[in-house]
Each structure stands twice: as structure tokens, then as C-alpha cells.
Amino acid sequence: MAVQYQDYYELLGVKRDATAKDIKAAYRKMARQWHPDLHSGKKKEEAEEKFKQINEAYEVLSDEEKRSKYDRLGKNWRNGENFTPPPDWGEGSFYYSTGDPGDLGGFSDFFETLFGTGRRSTAGADRGGFNNRPMRGQDIESEIEVSLEEAYHGGTRSISLSSSRACSECGGRGIIDRSFCSRCGGTGSIPDRKNLEVKIPAGVSEGSIIRLKNQGGEGYAGGSRGDLHLKVRFSPHPVFSVRGYDLESQVIIRPEQAVVGDKVSAITIDGSVNVNIPPGSRSGQKMRLKGKGMLNKGGERGDHYLVINIDIPRDLSEEEKKLYVSLMDLRRK
Template identity: 60%
Template sequence: MAVAFQDYYETLGVSRNATEKEIKTAYRKLARQWHPDLHSGEDKEQAEEKIKQINEAYEVLGDQEKRAKYDRLGANWRAGQEFTPSPDMEGFRFYTGGAGAEGGFSDFFDILFGGAGGSPFGRSARGARRGPLRGQDVESRLELTLEEAYRGGEKNIQLSVRETCPACGGTGYDGNGFCNRCGGTGGRTSGKTITVKIPPGIQEGSRIRLKGQGGEGPGGGPRGDLFLKVKLAPHPVYRVDGQDLETEVTLRPEQAALGDQVTVPTLDGAVSVKIPQGTRAGRRLRLRGKGLPRKEGRGDQYVLIKIDIPDSLSEKERELYRQLAELRKGV
């Protein structure tokens, strides 16, 4: 019987020498991408067919024995090419009468493995028989404002949680075919809100651990942990440089020339800063201990000086500038 050859490596988008980890990673990525619940109409039908192909490919390549047998066919076959098993192929036992069998896999699979694939999540089911396993740890990003990171407190965040499909118990297989509820992926995604405690002075790149908020444990095992990696959102006033901060102050020419007292914002509230006489544009004034917390003490805040000419001048102001220009001639 001639059937269409299935290139399982091409289906998962991996090379023939891919590692088990690479195969598993590729499978999970594609399973999420083609989850039927994420599609509708004709796209949903396409996704259901696609997820079957993905599950079949992983059933073979994710099982060492099946993969070894499949690899003995050689690397010269192309996807869709007519495949007729030769009776003299050494080391092979081909099955007949099982094409299109109840496993829900292709005729090609049934000829090679006799429809013995069972659940496309067979490895998970076998793992469950060894006892409950701890779920995977998950990492996500937590964006904070500079004020939130400095003061700490609590923040509510929305999470997408992966849960075992209640219809198939995580096998992805229901009766004689793939589970319609989860599209054969064995799980479903739902949203929930959790409250995160933010320690005061947390720095960008730090991680907050939320115990038991990670991946679901196979076989009823405990969930893994969720790690939130802190990312500081851009700030309209401050530029962050490690534990130091920088902000800008714009002066009029006479303030820069004669000196003045100006108000500067800090994380602890506005402060008055003395501008020395003859301050040039680009000068940085240091406010000691007004930066972000560090192991010992705090960083500093720097005030970057900019000088600007007023948009409009009165006639008297113009006259004064002309007098100043005359005085500065030859200097």
C-alpha cells in the first residue's frame, strides 16, 4: 500500500541531528502557535489539522525507539512523496490492515508503528506513572516605574496560566481521537490576577520569586515557581545610570551668569539647589545621596545644566542685550 511519506523533522522545523531538548522546545512552540482555541473559522480547521501533524511528529521524534526506527528509513525521502515499504528492508516490521487506525495518526504512522502511538502525550502519561513531578519554573518580565522600584509596595499583575485540560486529563487524547477541548495539546490557558510584593529599592535586572505560580506539575505534582525579572520603564524626568540618577534644569542666561537658587525634583521631593555664578551649559551639579539605594547608602543625583534664550524679548530687554554686547566687544 502506497502512502504519503511524513517528514517529521520538517514538521517540527528541526534538523535530523536535533537534540531531545531542541525537539521538545520546537514542539511546545508550535503547539502554542497552532492551538485551535487561538483560531476561528477556516483558520481553526487548519489549526486542528496542523496540531495533529505536530503531535504525530513529536510522538515519533520524542520517543527514542520510534525515532531510531524512523531514522533507518534514511534521509532521502521528501514530505508527501509516495512511500511503499519494501518487504526486504532489513530490521523493519511493517504493519498492514491498520492504516487510518484509531490512534488518529496518518496512514504512514500506522504502517510503521501499527497504530500503536496511543496518546500523542504518551511520554507525559508514562512520566505520570512514575509519580507526580514538579512543574517547570517560568520567567516573565515585570515593568516598574522608577518610583515603584524606589518605594516598593504591592502591584497587581495579570498572568496567563497553563492548566491541564479537564476533559482529557492532560493526555491530549479523548476516546478515538484528539481532545476537542484542548486541540490535542493537553492543556488550556486561562488568566488570573496576583498581587506581587515589591521590596523597596529593587534594581533593574533583579528577580522576584513567586513560589508555586509556575508551570503545572505533571501527574498532580506541585507547580513550579514564577520568576519576575524587573525592568524599569522609561522616566520623563530621570535618566538611570546604575544607582545614580540624572535630571535636567534649564536656566536663563542671566541665571547662569549671575547665579541663582532653583528648584530641582528628587525621589524624596523637591529641593532647592544653588547655581554658582558663571555656570556653563553641560555642567553637572551633584546632589549627594539622592540616587537609588545600594548595599551601603544611596547613589547620587546629578543635575545637568542647559541654557535657553527666551522665545520673546521686550524692547527694554533687547536694549540691555545690546548694551551687554557693546561691553563684551574685544573681550
Template identity: 40%
Template sequence: MAVRDPYKVLGVARDASQDEIQRAYRKLARAFHPDINKGPEAEEKFKDVAEAYAILSDPEQRRRYDTFGADFRQVPPDVDPAMWARTRRGAGAGATSWAGAGRGPGGGFETRFGEDIDLDALFGGGFFGRRGPGGWGPVPGADQEAELEVSVEEAYHGGRRSITFDGGRTIQVTLPPGVTEGQRIRVAGQGGRGVGGPPGDLYLVVRIAPHPRFRVRGRDLHVDLRLTPWEAALGTSVPVRTPGGEAQVRVPPGSSSGRRLRLRGRGLPNPRGSPGDLYAEVRIMIPATLTDQERRLYEQLAATSSFDPRKA
């Protein structure tokens, strides 16, 4: 039976590279996979995509398709392409069957059209090269991607996560300590189902959820450090919370809002190198309401100080 044009099925040009063919296959296989797409035509489209990929990913099958067209599987292996083209033109548009009637003087096949002959029987079986269900042979499953949102604490410590997909499938995933935004975690054998071949892999793309305290920049963490005016002016040492526990940060005298104080190595861990840093950014806080004594002290400071921040 003639196959659909594999180039049209995958949506690629006839001169597409193998990388382009593989990318198109993975995208379409993911879109029409029966575990993901419950549409009434999804399974048939998935089979078409699998067959098209089986043809175009095999250099020999692709060459034969390019040479003989949609019924390339019905052409004997040693048929001369030029002779095939001539006989096709001579047979007319209505000719649909190829019959071998023995070898001619030149070693080629003498041909005639319009007569149905069982080529499998003629050549001892297996002539069509059927290699698996549907005639396209084992096809490995497509790799798939899914986003995985984790908290800053999970990114820092790692751990185990249970993930449930549409259709009720649940898998257990181990998060290594120090995962970062955009990192891909490979889960072997949990991707798309193969057609007579092994399943693909699942790649989980890490997304770090917004946090009320920490801001994540790569492996570095940023946190606001709230100080009173006198702490910022006189200097102090204050505790700051990190995902790995409490740490002390020394505030130099004369620290203005926006100053960043670095705690080296207190960011996200790095299994293959140096960990990130934590940056505590100074935020000077003023009481919303003042007691009478606080007001008098501020008034004394205003009368005594010559500091003008607009001229600094």
C-alpha cells in the same frame, strides 16, 4: 511503548551537560506550555518535552537509555548490555518484544523474541517503573520569565502591582523600593505547571519605562536643570523635583551648560547599601523673544564683556 529520542526532542547533543539539558527543557517547556501556547499540538509537544527531560535529568534513566535505546524501560534491570546487543542483532530488525523465560546457568536471563509476554505480570507488577502520568514520573514545572515595565516613581517607592497574563490569569506582585533595570523578581510557584510535580517559579525582569523628566543610569537619576543666563553667571539656589520630593540644588557662579551638580543619595534607594545619586545637568535657556529693555541690557553686556567662549 518506545519513547521518542529525548536528545532530539530537547535539541541537545548526546554528551550534553545537565545544565544544557535543563536550559533546553525550560526553553521548550515555556514555548509549548498550554497556558502560553494555544496551538493544537502544543500540549502533546509539552508532554514529549517533559518526558524527555525526565529521562535525561535522571542519571540512571539516561544511562539505561544510552545503553538500551528507545525501549530501555522493557529491559530487565540486570540484563548484560553486551548480551542485549548480541540478541538484538541475532533477532533481526523485526523483533520488537523482550520476554524473560527464567534465569540461565550464569544468572542472566535466557531470552527469545517474537513472543509477547506481560512483563508486569511476570515480575509481580511495576516492572516498567511507571512513576506517574504518562510513565515518566513527577516532573517539576519549568521556571518562566516575563518582562515587567515600571515607572521611575514605582521603582523609587515600590508598591503592589496586578499583572494579567494571556488566558486571563492575574497575580499580585510586590515591588520592593529601589528596583533597577534588568533586576529579576522571583514569584514562587507562579511559573509553568508541573506534571505530577510542583509548579516552577515566575521571574519578572524589570524594565523602567522612559520618563519625561528623569533618565535612569543604574541607581543614579539624571535631570535637566534649566537656568537663566544670569542665574548661571551669578550663581543661585533653585528647587529641583526628585521622585522622593522637592530638593534644593546650589548652582555655583559661572556654571555653563552641561555642568552636572550632584545631590548625594537622592537617586533610587538601595535596600542593601547606599542609594544612588541625582545629577542635575545645567541647561542655560535664552528667551525666544526679548523686550526692548532686555535687548538694551544684552547689548550693553555685549559691549562691555571681553568674554569669548570660542577661545575659552
């Protein structure tokens, strides 16, 4: 996308060798004629556009430095033609101003290409790929699925993600000899895949962001890369369910353990523990293992809840069957 060449002399209706005085007079006359306040309806729109162009022309032709730079470009171009600045078009002449773009608002792309506006937010490629202002690459948002164990203990993980790198053909500028680079199509970057080692901090919580500096989008014209933001998602766990920083799992016991109580082993996030099942336990009853849950940001731990689930045996031996029958008889007495 090149910009359209503007013939400022033609716009003001003056010759190319017009004096500063001539130019000023022409501008005044044109400005009076096209001032938007003097028009209404559809004509007002036209006047606004024309007024803008006249002001732009005067801005350039009334300034000796701008005018001579514009003249250097000169005769080979005609108003309205697509235009890409020559390669020797002084790089240093682009303004790196940080001024408010609003101050200069209303200038054409052509003007901005030649003289700059200090507008910094627009990506280079969008502006036609030929401006040389360094721009920082985009931040990239993605997700990372983390197991509860990884979240609790921390660790490293290698991930593969689609990325881009600077085009080697054009050095990331998108332009070679006044035309778009054929390798990258003028974007200055080539799609790529890369593998990254991601450090998962211990105690990371679901929904939190792991930030990887300079692993985001490619910068433009020497600008730094953006960052990569990975949103943490917990993968489903075969045993534990998560509620905030608390964990929950089931403990399966036999009826006689529920009746008389027992010591059983239960799995927690940091290993197995021995748990006392109290006599008279019921299905669905919860036991709290204090401080056995996930880490929170302050380094404290949530709790682990064991939910009792009484399993009814179906593979009783003859002897067990007899004992159950005796138990039943005892109850009937």
C-alpha cells in the same frame, strides 16, 4: 503516543508456559548468538538492538513478579502493536524509584511504562500521558516593566499572563478510559489567562528577578506548580536617565542666572529640592546631589547629577532688550 507492545516470549523463542529453566537456556543461547562483540559493521548495529531486546525480555521473564504482571496484560496484544495500559493497571506498581536511570538504561518505552526506570526528568505528557508520577511544573521566565518611581518606592502591580490550568475533564492526567482526553488532547492542561498582583520590592534594580513561587507551569499528576520569574526592566523616564544607581537630569536656567548664580528648584526621585546655581555656571556643567539617586541592595543610595543647560531667551521685553544692550555697551568701554 502509545508505546509498542513487546512480545518477550517471541523474542526469546519460548512458549508462554515455558519454565524458568527453559527461559534461562533460551536466553543464554540467544545472548551468545547476538552478543554485539561477535559482530561488526551494519550487523553489529542490528546485534546491539537485538541484544538489548533479549536482555529486556529476560529481565521480565526471569523475574516472577514482572512475568506475572506482564502475563496479565498478555494475549490481547501482539508484538509491535500500539499499546496503552488498561485503566485498572495498578497505579501502585509504577516504580517511584530515585535510582540512577543509567543503571537500567536501554529498555524500551514499553518496559518503562510497565516497570518504570526511576527516570524523573521527562514530562508526563511526553511519555504518552499515561504515567502517573507526579511532576513539578516548569518555571516560566517573563519580563516586567517597572517605572523608576516604582523601583525606588516599591509597590504592587497587577499583571495578566497566559497560563494553564489542570484539565477538569481528565483531572490533569490526559487519559480517560485508555484514550487521550479530547478536551486537552492528552496534555492534561488547558490554556488560560490569569491576573496576578506582583509585589515590587523597593530598591529593585534593572535586570534583577522577581520570583513568584508556584505561579509557573502546571504540575503533572498532582505535582506542584513551577515558579514564575519576572526579569525587571526599567521603563524610560520623561525626566531622569539612569546609570547604575545614579540618576541624571537637566536643569534649565537663564543666562543671567548662570552669570550671577541663583537658587532653583530641581526634581529628584523623592521630590523637589532647592539647588544653588553657582555664579559663572556653564552649559553642560554637572552638579552632584549626593545620595539622591536610586537605592542599591545595601539600602544605600546613588547620586543625582544635574546637568546645567542655559536657555537663551527669545521673548525679551523692550526693557530686557535695553538692559542687554546696556550690558553690551558696558563691555565695549
